Every structure is written in C-alpha cells, then in structure tokens.
Amino acid sequence: GENVEQHPSTLSVQEGDSAVIKCTYSDSASNYFPWYKQELGKRPQLIIDIRSNVGEKKDQRIAVTLNKTAKHFSLHITETQPEDSAVYFCAASIETGGGNKLTFGTGTQLKVEL
Amino acid sequence: DTAVSQTPKYLVTQMGNDKSIKCEQNLGHDTMYWYKQDSKKFLKIMFSYNNKELIINETVPNRFSPKSPDKAHLNLHINSLELGDSAVYFCASSHLTGYTFGSGTRLTVV
Numbered sequence: 001g002e003n004v005e006q007h008p009s010t011l012s013v014q015e016g017d018s019a020v021i022k023c024t025y026s027d028s029a030s031n032y033f034p035w036y037k038q039e040l041g042k043r044p045q046l047i048i049d050i051r052s053n054v055g056e057k058k059d060q061r062i063a064v065t066l067n068k069t070a071k072h073f074s075l076h077i078t079e080t081q082p083e084d085s086a087v088y089f090c091a092a093s094i095e096t097g098g099g100n101k102l103t104f105g106t107g108t109q110l111k112v113e114l
Numbered sequence: 115d116t117a118v119s120q121t122p123k124y125l126v127t128q129m130g131n132d133k134s135i136k137c138e139q140n141l142g143h144d145t146m147y148w149y150k151q152d153s154k155k156f157l158k159i160m161f162s163y164n165n166k167e168l169i170i171n172e173t174v175p176n177r178f179s180p181k182s183p184d185k186a187h188l189n190l191h192i193n194s195l196e197l198g199d200s201a202v203y204f205c206a207s208s209h210l211t212g213y214t215f216g217s218g219t220r221l222t223v224v
Binding site: 034038042043044045046049087089095100101102103104106107 | 158
C-alpha cells in the first residue's frame with residue numbers, strides 16, 4: 001500500500017519568514033495530493049491540493065510543488081503569520097470514481113513566532 | 115449548517131463497554147469515511163463507504179462495526195472497549211477527491 005513520509009515533524013519560524021514542509025510517497029500510481037491544516041482541538045481542513053498532471057499550484061501565500069519522478073511534493077508558506085501556527089498534514093491517494101483512500105503523512109507542527 | 119456533523123463530541127467510558135458514534139453529512143457526497151487520530155496526531159483510515167456499500171476495511175479489530183443506513187449517514191459502533199481505543203475519531207465525506215471532516219469525537223476509555 002501507499003506510504004507517505006513527512007518532514008520535518010516540528011518547524012519554528014519567525015513571523016514573515018517562509019516555511020517549507022516536504023513529503024515523499026511510495027506508490028507511483030498516486031495522482032492526488034492534498035494538504036490539510038489542523039488547529040489545536042479542531043478538524044483537519046483542506047488548504048490546497050494538486051494533481052499529478054500539474055507541477056505547481058499557488059493560492060495567495062500558499063504553494064505546492066510536485067515532482068512525480070522523484071515522488072515528492074512540498075508545501076510552501078510565504079510571509080508566515082501567527083495564525084498559520086497549526087499541524088499540517090500531507091496526503092496521497094489514487095483518484096477513483098468511488099471515493100479515494102487518503103494516506104496521510106505524520107504531520108508537521110508549525111509554530112510562527114512573533 | 116454544519117456540513118459533516120458527529121455526535122457525541124466527547125465520550126468517556128469504562129473498559130468493556132459498548133458505544134456508538136454517529137455521523138451525518140449534508141453535502142450530497144457519495145463517500146464517507148472513519149479515521150482514527152492517535153495521541154501522536156497520526157491519521158489512519160478505518161473504513162470507507164460509497165453509496166452505503168463498504169469499500170475500504172483496513173486492519174481494524176472486528177470490535178469496530180460501521181453501519182451506513184443511507185449515503186448521508188455513517189455510524190461507528192465499538193464493542194468491548196479497550197484502553198488502546200482512546201483517540202479522536204473523525205468522520206469525513208468526499209465527492210471524488212478532497213475530504214470534508216467532521217469535528218471529531220474524543221473517546222477516552224478508563
């Protein structure tokens with residue numbers, strides 16, 4: 001089955017700096033890669049996703065990149081703010097018509113310090 | 115209107131008891147899931163239903179039994195609760211791809 005590794009497990013940055021979280025996946029058939037943000041005591045929420053036919057996607061201060069050959073993908077957050085502090089999860093799956101099983105990475109605790 | 119709602123939000127119970135968690139979604143999604151998040155925050159799939167049919171059943175003890183009376187509901191019943199079952203259980207739904215998660219049920223077995 002799919003295996004997703006995520007690094008680092010914790011990340012501290014100063015407000016205004018950039019943060020990068022990296023993930024690798026094992027199943028070359030995976031074609032959908034979402035990122036979730038989970039604030040303390042809350043549900044995971046989808047913040048951005050990318051499909052295997054695209055190499056990069058941006059949404060304001062957030063961007064994701066995908067390298068299919070190397071089987072890794074990354075989340076980039078620019079101009080970090082205190083409200084970006086949370087646990088971030090990457091995930092991978094094979095899209096099918098009947099739903100998809102997301103395999104999650106182990107999470108990255110991001111702390112943005114003032 | 116909450117898109118994916120779970121009840122109860124907190125559940126404290128003794129070892130050996132049987133308990134249920136309910137989930138409902140009003141998004142019209144075809145697929146629903148149960149995930150377990152342990153104390154280290156790791157999210158692991160347990161079950162998935164598509165249009166009331168079980169499509170994913172991971173290596174979960176048979177003390178856990180999901181039930182989907184219709185495609186908007188997916189409940190989780192747990193028999194003979196053990197200390198190791200303590201975790202946060204998230205229900206989710208999807209249409210094709212990205213999940214919408216419920217707010218979670220924090221289960222504590224004492």
